[in-house]
Amino acid sequence: MANCNGRWAARRRSEAQDELGADSMVVLQVVVGGLLLGAIYALFSSGLTLIWGMMNFINFAHGEFVMLGMYVALLVVVWLGGGPAVFGLAAAVALFALGVAVYLSLIRHVIQAPMLAQILSTFGLALLLRYTAFWIFSANFVSLPQTSLGGTLNLGGIFLPVAQLVAGAVAIALTLALHLLLTRTRVGSMLLAVAEDRTAAMLMGIRPDRMQALAWGLSAGAAGIAGALMATAYPWSPSVGETFGLIAFVVVALGGFGSVLGSLYAGLIIGLIQAVSAFWLGAIYKDIVVYGLFVALLWLRPQGLMGKA
Amino acid sequence: MLWQVRGRAGLGLFAAALLLYPIIFSGPFYRDIGVTFLLAAISASAWNIVGGYAGQVSVGHSMFFGLGAYAPLMVYTWWGWPPMAGIPAGILLSVGLAVAIGVPTLRLTGHYFSMATIAVAELIRISVGTWALVGAAIGLQGPATARGWWDLTFRSELPYYYIFLAVLAVLLSVTAAFERRRFGFYLRAIKASERAARSLGVPVRETKLKALVLSAAFTAVAGSLYVLKTGFIDPDSGFGIIISVQMVIVAALGGAGTLFGPVVGALILIPLQTATNTWFGGGGSGLTYILYGGIIVVIARFEPGGLFEMWRRVGPRLRNRFHAA
Numbered sequence: 204m205a206n207c208n209g210r211w212a213a214r215r216r217s218e219a220q221d222e223l224g225a226d227s228m229v230v231l232q233v234v235v236g237g238l239l240l241g242a243i244y245a246l247f248s249s250g251l252t253l254i255w256g257m258m259n260f261i262n263f264a265h266g267e268f269v270m271l272g273m274y275v276a277l278l279v280v281v282w283l284g285g286g287p288a289v290f291g292l293a294a295a296v297a298l299f300a301l302g303v304a305v306y307l308s309l310i311r312h313v314i315q316a317p318m319l320a321q322i323l324s325t326f327g328l329a330l331l332l333r334y335t336a337f338w339i340f341s342a343n344f345v346s347l348p349q350t351s352l353g354g355t356l357n358l359g360g361i362f363l364p365v366a367q368l369v370a371g372a373v374a375i376a377l378t379l380a381l382h383l384l385l386t387r388t389r390v391g392s393m394l395l396a397v398a399e400d401r402t403a404a405m406l407m408g409i410r411p412d413r414m415q416a417l418a419w420g421l422s423a424g425a426a427g428i429a430g431a432l433m434a435t436a437y438p439w440s441p442s443v444g445e446t447f448g449l450i451a452f453v454v455v456a457l458g459g460f461g462s463v464l465g466s467l468y469a470g471l472i473i474g475l476i477q478a479v480s481a482f483w484l485g486a487i488y489k490d491i492v493v494y495g496l497f498v499a500l501l502w503l504r505p506q507g508l509m510g511k512a
Numbered sequence: 513m514l515w516q517v518r519g520r521a522g523l524g525l526f527a528a529a530l531l532l533y534p535i536i537f538s539g540p541f542y543r544d545i546g547v548t549f550l551l552a553a554i555s556a557s558a559w560n561i562v563g564g565y566a567g568q569v570s571v572g573h574s575m576f577f578g579l580g581a582y583a584p585l586m587v588y589t590w591w592g593w594p595p596m597a598g599i600p601a602g603i604l605l606s607v608g609l610a611v612a613i614g615v616p617t618l619r620l621t622g623h624y625f626s627m628a629t630i631a632v633a634e635l636i637r638i639s640v641g642t643w644a645l646v647g648a649a650i651g652l653q654g655p656a657t658a659r660g661w662w663d664l665t666f667r668s669e670l671p672y673y674y675i676f677l678a679v680l681a682v683l684l685s686v687t688a689a690f691e692r693r694r695f696g697f698y699l700r701a702i703k704a705s706e707r708a709a710r711s712l713g714v715p716v717r718e719t720k721l722k723a724l725v726l727s728a729a730f731t732a733v734a735g736s737l738y739v740l741k742t743g744f745i746d747p748d749s750g751f752g753i754i755i756s757v758q759m760v761i762v763a764a765l766g767g768a769g770t771l772f773g774p775v776v777g778a779l780i781l782i783p784l785q786t787a788t789n790t791w792f793g794g795g796g797s798g799l800t801y802i803l804y805g806g807i808i809v810v811i812a813r814f815e816p817g818g819l820f821e822m823w824r825r826v827g828p829r830l831r832n833r834f835h836a837a
Binding site: 259260261263309312313316317318319320321322323324326327328329330331332333334335337338445449452453456487488490491494495497498501502 | 563564567568569571616617621622623624626627628630631632634635638639641642703753757760764768798799801802804805806807808809810811812813816
């Protein structure tokens, strides 16, 4: 990811210099590009924060779920063809199923176990998924073949690939949808009831196990569809899982552990900070800045900048 | 009584086997496995102090290992000092970092600590990779040939083997010593239930921080030993996530929070790793990590106590069956 963003920044810069008032245009372009990427960060991070809010559990394999979503999109496009709606849905469904399977076969059994087992379970899963992906797909960067979202849009001097625009917009819409699902629907209330008090929820006729399986499905599904959206606009390799996992930690730490709306704001902010630091400091420094911010947050406000204690 | 005598005899036998191993198996291949085994056992035993005994699962211990590994070659590259002179610096840096991470995160639940460790390790890895003074992405090189014995640059593996063995013995003695003292009981109480421990007057945060500092210091020593032997370090071999993974898996496989668990884990994993690397050639390392991931998941799901715990449960049953037959 590091190199490609730099390359884009360079390309954007050279394209925009032909325009009048080039400098402010370039900055605007960097800002919009960062926000669009940040929207995707928000979507997959909302999955991580959902699990944290439901069961005080950190999924170390969440970034790998995003990475798998990207490869599902690639395989669907190559084998079956079809547009973004098809492979986006395929990635969501595949990862939803994986999330439920991971919960039922692994997480359910370690949730009452000592801390060591809880952390090792998803940490080991992350390694398993990451290196299996390396083994199957090799370490090379790949990208989706040109989809129907090809082309660039000229918005009054800002040049944006259509794919990035669509991916960003859909990501924001889906994150909001997840927030509404949790706060405005019956299923959402049932999920929150289980998060609040498992036993009390059970007495109300809710099956906690089913709800938690659903939460894992939604969480992984969000990661999967975020991966598919990202695949339309950015190249990737199996190693992106590690980066996205860490970015999700940063977003959740900033937005507050357990808050979907918080991770929407925080995702946009992190995307913006990354784009701006890559532009001014150079592409290598964008991760240093973001991880540094994470460490600073854990020092100053461990409950999250916008979260409650 | 009988068990104690048998245990002590077994320990003596094991120590004798470790002392004699490189003399009996004198080929460079076997000696190399021996040295790798000892290094893995040292690193994992160091991780075990905070990850096993205190139950605070660090997944970024490579930061201490890397600092310990970089310090000797930094003093050598900058000032031409013998690499050995950098070991105290590596320990001091690691202890400072341990305090900086421990103070804010150890007052929260264990998940925060784990997230912080992995993020800090990654932050340091990337930063070191951009910092020219420490060799950036290329890394640092030690003395090619020894200028004197004090460079600790030997052709043979034998001196390294015995130095490593001595360090392992010291580390295990320290661990055994605190296991039976107040500090050890505090740690076990915290691991079992932090809230209960606090209500009984255990100074929870101090104790956890002490465990982290002790663990960081020994992990730094492990990094220094590694670099003294290889004479080369770069960001990935010092701070890479795989370094942390290896410590976690070696300790957890044998038994996290037990004195000899990490040694047993290393005894099983290092030959296994050598075998997969030999059988599958260059592509084997990827397969090794798939295997690591699988083993970690299986341990977490079925036997979080590791092989030691399993033996404690299954062993008596097997023995009974044996006696009945």
